[in-house]
Amino acid sequence: MARIELDLAHAYRANPQQDSDYALLPLKMAFEDGGAYALLGPSGCGKTTLLNIMSGLVTPSQGGVRFDGKDVTRFTPQQRNIAQVFQFPVIYDTMTVAENLAFPLRNRKMPAAQIKQRVGAIAEMLEMSGQLNQRASNLAADAKQKISLGRGLVRPDVSAVLFDEPLTVIDPHLKWQLRRKLKQIHHELKLTLIYVTHDQVEALTFADQVVVMTRGRAVQVGSAADLFERPSHTFVGHFIGSPGMNFLPGTMTSAGFHTVGATVAAPAGRSLRDGEFKLGVRPEYVSIAAAHAEGALPMAVSQVQDVGTHVIVSATREGHTLKARLSANTTDLRVGDSVWFKVMGEHTCFYQNEEIVQ
């Protein structure tokens, strides 16, 4: 296994001139040995490009890649000793499940007894022990993808295992099980795992550290709690959470934060210089307050959405909507009601140029 360091940028086109010419804007980051990481972001943000640069399928147009301090930028995936699992199964239909799992080990000339033991262990982790002697061609699509996952995980000596949306073909129920399984396998095998997905639930359940990407930029690397509590960029606030963070543009003065035609006092101990900011508050941290309560804004309820255990109450003021996630039994608000939403508190964040300042 290896610590992977990246200091690079990548454009698929020659002579890139502007940011939009780059699939990856200049970035510098490290993946620690034995960590479980996810690369998370919407379609086209550069996740696969980053993964393929780590595996050696793509050579970055600027900068390079280091494994344990060694420059591997020009190395092939084989020379880097990387295992990669793709969206669709890559297996040999004519072989049995056991032969498929053993293949990467045979290639590396592992002794037969060790191969048997390792294949047995991986099959057990993936709950495929009963299918070891079945021919792969007879299996359903998700069983085939499980073999692909197993082939990625079977070698104990890889620098890292890279997964590119590996659960796309898996049915939703099994998907949930496999996500948990992969996390467990990570704890047992202590491999460096890097997992590409556009699904936040998948990223947050699998990874200890999530790299959030948008338009060729890695905007934040953090744990699920970091991304939830202190999104360092407004994109992370929007993208993580359901619904995402609320934002209100406004001006900080000595009187407080002036937004949507009202002024709310900043909580004691919070000092921001005067200027224009975006206030960010998660729906989970918006609460109903008494009229004129400190830190609260008067608003008009525009939507009440029952989501089972909670209700999402949307309220509007001067064309801006805030969402609050409230316990179903604590509110009987209806559309058109007046409500005071408390937006200022210890979980409130402030942004300038989309980056967090406090």
Ligand SMILES: Nc1ncnc2c1ncn2[C@@H]1O[C@H](COP(=O)(O)OP(=O)(O)OP(=O)(O)O)[C@@H](O)[C@H]1O
């Ligand atoms: N081989 C290629 N040649 C030219 N442009 C490419 C190539 N591969 C990707 N791109 C472009 O680079 C950008 C990043 O693509 P990439 O596939 O890395 O994103 P992604 O986040 O993995 O998206 P998806 O989830 O849709 O796969 C996109 O604008 C894409 O069109």
